[in-house]
Amino acid sequence: MRPLRIGDVARLVGTTPRTIRYYEEIGLLPEAPARPSGQHRLYTQEEVERLREVMRLKNALGVTLEELKTLLTAEEARAEVRAQLRREDVDPVRRRQLLMEALGHIERQLELVSHRAAELAKLEDELSETRKRVKRRLRELDARQSATFPPEDTLEVTGEART
Amino acid sequence: MRPLRIGDVARLVGTTPRTIRYYEEIGLLPEAPARPSGQHRLYTQEEVERLREVMRLKNALGVTLEELKTLLTAEEARAEVRAQLRREDVDPVRRRQLLMEALGHIERQLELVSHRAAELAKLEDELSETRKRVKRRLRELDARQSATFPPEDTLEVTGEART
DNA sequence: TTTTATTTTTACGTTCACGTCAGTTTTCAC
């Protein structure tokens, strides 16, 4: 599988070349270190995945790129930790230190995410609650109607409304 | 309880006067209709609540003010519907129509919210999963340690890490 | 009734997250 060019990558993750360059420019994406200026950027599948993840985080968290950057930096640090830990020759004290560090990073992310998630969940709950109420009122109305008139047609009430 | 001025309102909901004026300017908040130009804006507790809700939606959904505006317009429409429905003298056909309309609004909102909520929930899940793994590794490490040396101190592992 | 503190309007400034254009270069397809 030959390396991808920026246009292909953009298509794959649903963005534009400009955005990718911009992310590189502000340090959100690592710039390929050995690329002579002027030469085309080439991307591996792995880098595509990384970018996809970045976009996902950005959309899900609705956070500024600067904040996202610190999050990703933490992410990188964890990757570094994993790499270090794979080597069996680190002494347990250092090992513990690394793990604790990683744990800290994760927990900071989790705090952010679960806070936002909780708010959204609450909102979702409220909405589906009012939906329930409206549906019940509709059912009641229909019940009273069918007592007066015979049902002219089967009316969709419980199904999902699509545009 | 005397009416609030814009500065008080801003403090109460955690924003600035400028933002409130801006929201009014773009039609996100209704402008008090009878205020002679130049006179201070006065707000009731109800309007404060409304603004609070707006901020909440904005933060939770991470949506543009324009989109938020359409959402709120739908919200207003629902309020209008509720007002109409409170009057008992509307005929059932019209009643049904109004309810269906409201249902449509709610469901469009819900679609947006639950989509975002689902994404965030997934993210949260993944994070707490990796946290679990890290914690397990820490426990394993400690277990092996306490087999070699006696425990020097009780190490906090399962508790929440605070900055 | 003066201060004093807020608010009002107007208008220009700013940051973020890219879009767009231009001129040049690189790479690909033939």
Next chain:
DNA sequence: GTGAAAACTGACGTGAACGTAAAAATAAAA
């Protein structure tokens, strides 16, 4: 090798969401 397509680097442009400054008016406090 020769176009044609895509990418490169600057640079300036843009819309959204406010910030900030200034001069005048209004409201609250003393």
